[in-house]
Amino acid sequence: MxxxxxxxxxxxxxxxxxxxxxxxxxxxxxxxxxxxxxxxxxxxxxxxxxxxxxxxxxxxxxxxxxxxxxxxxxxxxxxxxxxxxxxxxxxxxxxxxxxxxxxxxxxxxxxxxxxxxxxxxxxxxxxxxxxxxxxxxxxxxxxxxxxxxxFWYEFSLSGAEIRYGFDFKKRSLTIFDDGKVKHTVSxxxxxxxxxxxxxxxxxxxxxxxxxxxxxxxxxISSFTLSQRDMFDSVLRVTKTQESDWTITHEDTQKRLKRGQEMMKQGNFAGFGIALYVSVFFPDGRGDNTALNQNDKLGLPKEDLDEATRVAVEYVESGKSKAWSM
Missing domain, CATH: 3.40.50.720 (NAD(P)-binding Rossmann-like Domain)
Incomplete structure (x- = not known):
């Protein structure tokens, strides 16, 4: 009953x-x-x-x-x-x-x-x-x-370049546009x-x-952050400097179209590319801050670097390989 x-x-x-x-x-x-x-x-x-x-x-x-x-x-x-x-x-x-x-x-x-x-x-x-x-x-x-x-933060950050643009093994990062558009993650x-x-x-x-x-x-959410915010946290956690990384840039619209074309060709990695870049468009469509209801549920504030550390540990342990798109 x-x-x-x-x-x-x-x-x-x-x-x-x-x-x-x-x-x-x-x-x-x-x-x-x-x-x-x-x-x-x-x-x-x-x-x-x-x-x-x-x-x-x-x-x-x-x-x-x-x-x-x-x-x-x-x-x-x-x-x-x-x-x-x-x-x-x-x-x-x-x-x-x-x-x-x-x-x-x-x-x-x-x-x-x-x-x-x-x-x-x-x-x-x-x-x-x-x-x-x-x-x-x-x-x-x-x-x-x-x-x-x-997006799930630890999962996404520990993934391949097709997600947030990070490749931890190569220490490379693809920045979408200027990397300053914020989006909501948990x-x-x-x-x-x-x-x-x-x-x-x-x-x-x-x-x-x-x-x-x-x-x-x-x-609900944990953080509202940009690629640049994530990168700053990664540098702190890994104790590296920006000069230790290879940085490239890609236009968000071009990246979306590239992902869509890959999907049409049967390459599922294109889905990940299109899915993730869509929240970084300049119109701010990935930022759900105005909808946030954390306070109604009494959810705690979290430490960004601690969450980033979890993602880095997933990469180092090899766990993230099983989650690749």
Whole structure:
């Protein structure tokens, strides 16, 4: 039975709890200690799930009845999936969640604010699909709440040149335009904390509450920074000087077109190039500062250099290689 509206939702299901962001969300919820957290996973999955999960339910994602059975009794479904997952994966989960009686869904977004910049969504190809999923959920008569967090900072900075332009092995950096346009980013722990604190709110009856975000975006962040800001932090963390790095420049529009052309040729690296450069356009479309809701959730301020150090350690340990686009 669902809790009264004046109380937080109790039963939280997570698809992708063995993944990166799903794992941080699951761990934050478990640590918070107010919920019963269930991982929904495939029978043949070898993903390492977080410790202390309250339940693990195996479900055949190709079987509607199997998914429905796994989702019965859940109050809120968090979907966290790889960008390469089959296109109908989310709609299958949504259909099953609706039949199982789940009333709230966090779709697989975790990025920019597409409703505030539809052009950015068209440029990176993600926007239309994201808006379609939101509409699909509403048409099913249930509620969605998307987590707008910008790019994941540690993941993005530790990646190849196709993301933020950094190549740590070569000590090279491609600066987009003048490198001074700021955009919003979040660390993985901050996203986990944000979702956990959000789900600790009552459904209704006082504000803030879940109903405040019914069919809306939950906008949070860790930092608002430019490539130059990131580079300054990298220099401090690595104890290097700018003269130790090879610096080149690329026009944002030209980089976007180059990425799009690569995609047309079947080169998936072009997707990363187009996706990341889109937040650095001079119109400031990647800056979600005006939408920030950190204070409503009581989220902490973070140390930029500490987050940069995590990214550098990912590169040095070789972990980032498994995350390459």
């Amino acid at each position: 669902s809790p009264p509206d004046a109380a937080p939702l109790k039963n939280i299901a997570i698809v992708g709890a063995g993944g990166r962001i799903g794992g941080f969300i699951a761990n934050a919820l478990i640590e918070q200690g107010q919920h019963h957290v269930t991982a929904i996973t495939r029978p043949d999955s070898t993903a390492e799930l977080p410790d202390s999960l309250h339940d693990v339910k195996k479900a055949d994602y190709a079987s509607h009845s199997s998914l429905v059975e796994a989702l019965k009794g859940q109050d809120f479904l968090v979907i966290s999936m790889n960008v390469m997952a089959p296109k109908d994966s989310q709609t299958r989960l949504i259909d099953a969640a609706v039949e199982a009686g789940v009333r709230w869904i966090m779709p697989n977004e975790y990025g920019g604010s597409w409703s505030s910049s539809e052009q950015m969504g068209k440029d990176d190809l993600l926007g239309p699909g994201i808006l379609a999923i939101r509409k699909y959920i509403e048409e099913k008569g249930v509620n969605w709440v998307s987590c707008v967090c910008g 660390t993985w722990p901050q996203v986990g904390r944000a979702v956990a604190k959000f789900l600790a709110l009552p459904v209704s009856g006082s504000s803030p509450c879940l109903e405040d975000w019914k069919n809306k975006q939950l906008c």
